Amino acid sequence: AQSVAQPEDQVNVAEGNPLTVKCTYSVSGNPYLFWYVQYPNRGLQFLLKYITGDNLVKGSYGFEAEFNKSQTSFHLKKPSALVSDSALYFCAVRPPGSSNTGKLIFGQGTTLQVKP
C-alpha cells in the first residue's frame, strides 16, 4: 500500500538551532512530494514540493527539503529555527500512476516546538 510516514510525533528544538522534520514514503515509481504546515485553527499552507530535478528543494520561510530516492525520504530542514515556526507539519505524496488527479496521501503530522 502507498503510504507516508512521519516517525516523530513531536520535534523540539531551541530557537536558532537547525531543525529537521523527517518523512519517508512508500510508493512504487517516482513520487511527487510535498510539505505543508498547519498553524492552530488554520488551513494547511504549502511550503515546498519535489517533482523532478535537483534533490534539494527550497521553499517558503527559509525551509528546504532533500529528496533521497535510495532512502525513500524527504526530510524538511531549516538552518535556524524561529519560535514562529512552531506548528504542525505534514508530508504528503502524490502517488505515481494517479495521472488524472492531484490527490495527496498525507503523513500523520509532526508537531514542531521551537523554544526561545
Added chain:
Amino acid sequence: DSGVTQTPKHLITATGQRVTLRCSPRSGDLSVYWYQQSLDQGLQFLIHYYNGEERAKGNILERFSAQQFPDLHSELNLSSLELGDSALYFCASSVAGVVTEAFFGQGTRLTVV
C-alpha cells in the same frame, strides 16, 4: 489568506441529520479537493472534482456525496450523521494538472452530538 473560502466555519448538529459544506475555490482554479481531518484517521482524501467532473474518489463514505457546480464552487453533503463524522473538513483548490500544489481553505469544523 489562501483565497479558498469555506462556509460555515463551525457546524454543530445532531446524529442522523444532514449538512452541506460549501467551498469556493481560488479564482481560476478548476480543481477542488475535499479532505477530512480527524484525530484518529489524520488527513484523509475524500474526493476530487475537476471542472465539474469527478476525477478521483478516496475513503468517502456512501453517506457522503459531493458536486462541483458550473461556477466551480463545490458542496460536500454529509447525511445520516454519526458521532464519528465529527472532524475538520478541508477544501483545497489548484489550477489544473497533477504537479501544481493545492491551496487549502480554513476548514469547516463539524461536531455531531
